[in-house]
Amino acid sequence: MFEISQDLHPDLMPLAWLVGKWEGEGVGGYPTLDEDFRFAQEIEFSHNGKPFLAYTSRTWLLDEENNRVRPLASETGYWRPRPNREVEVLLAHPTGFVEVWVGRVTGAKIELRTDVVARTESAKEVNAGHRLYGLVEGDLLWAYDMAAMGQPLQAHVSARLRRVRVGEEPGDSENA
Numbered sequence: 001m002f003e004i005s006q007d008l009h010p011d012l013m014p015l016a017w018l019v020g021k022w023e024g025e026g027v028g029g030y031p032t033l034d035e036d037f038r039f040a041q042e043i044e045f046s047h048n049g050k051p052f053l054a055y056t057s058r059t060w061l062l063d064e065e066n067n068r069v070r071p072l073a074s075e076t077g078y079w080r081p082r083p084n085r086e087v088e089v090l091l092a093h094p095t096g097f098v099e100v101w102v103g104r105v106t107g108a109k110i111e112l113r114t115d116v117v118a119r120t121e122s123a124k125e126v127n128a129g130h131r132l133y134g135l136v137e138g139d140l141l142w143a144y145d146m147a148a149m150g151q152p153l154q155a156h157v158s159a160r161l162r163r164v165r166v167g168e169e170p171g172d173s174e175n176a
């Protein structure tokens with residue numbers, strides 16, 4: 001992630017509440033899966049003074065004692081604010097997808113839908129997505145619905161994350 005504190009670009013004001021590091025737990029499932037699951041998640045939003053946020057998310061399967069059993073999904077990309085509180089998001093997934101998302105920021109809520117989902121020949125069938133992000137009681141809540149594996153758009157995962165760091169951490173690069 002980016003190195004040192006820079007002033008937040010003014011265009012980022014609608015997204016400023018995301019900047020920092022978040023950790024928490026979530027739940028997931030899908031009609032094509034045998035079992036629902038619980039996961040741990042860490043998200044980081046950072047900036048380097050330019051008008052976009054860099055974003056990474058990592059997740060781990062949780063067992064009943066909240067131990068991290070194995071890594072699950074991860075994703076990385078950029079959040080690009082546009083005029084009139086619109087936002088464009090680019091995401092890449094190690095499972096063979098790249099996505100272009102478009103949406104809108106309304107206060108401390110962001111609603112996104114996929115404009116484009118591209119996938120490699122070996123990736124599973126994912127056709128569209130919808131995401132909600134919101135700041136609730138100081139926590140980041142998010143939910144992801146997907147249309148995949150021949151199923152209509154419906155819930156796949158959702159999570160509630162606590163803020164573990166506000167803004168940039170000076171010397172971040174030393175910890176990378």
Ligand code: HEM
Nearest residue numbers: 028032033037039059072073093097124125126148149157
């Ligand atoms: C917090 C994020 C996510 C978590 C924790 C998660 C977790 C899981 C788990 C545990 C499975 C069951 C199979 C396995 O163990 O790999 C699964 C299946 C799947 N996930 Fe996710 N996922 C997440 C995000 C996503 C995203 C962003 C996409 C699409 C871009 C996606 C697409 C799929 C697909 C297509 C399947 C296969 C369903 C099937 O085989 O029937 N997931 N996910």
